[in-house]
Amino acid sequence: MVVDARGYSCPMPVVMVQKEVKKSAPASLEVLVDNQCSVENVTRFGTSCGYQVTVAPEGRDFRLSLSK
Template structure:
């Protein structure tokens, strides 16, 4: 089961910082990040890929996005 990072309602750079904190804590696996702005979606995706994680899926959810990232 994926770890959930709920960053809705937070402005950058908080969603990125929460994502990076979870990436460092887990090391590998799956993480789902919930964000509510296009900017947060782009910045979180960029930060995850820079850490060697793959973007598995980005889906619209309500007024925001669910970003699923993975690292084996």
């Protein structure tokens, strides 16, 4: 499952991830964002929900991998 939140400023990336987590409670989730604020906020949300979060830069974007 991939949530593409590039082009959105906070809090929208967190809201998009929150909707997906509530809808399907995935064991793993990939999130694409394009700014550091979103990286920090999605990471904070993911860890508060019990996910391990890893961040990988991809050019100007970031790929966050959330897994339980």
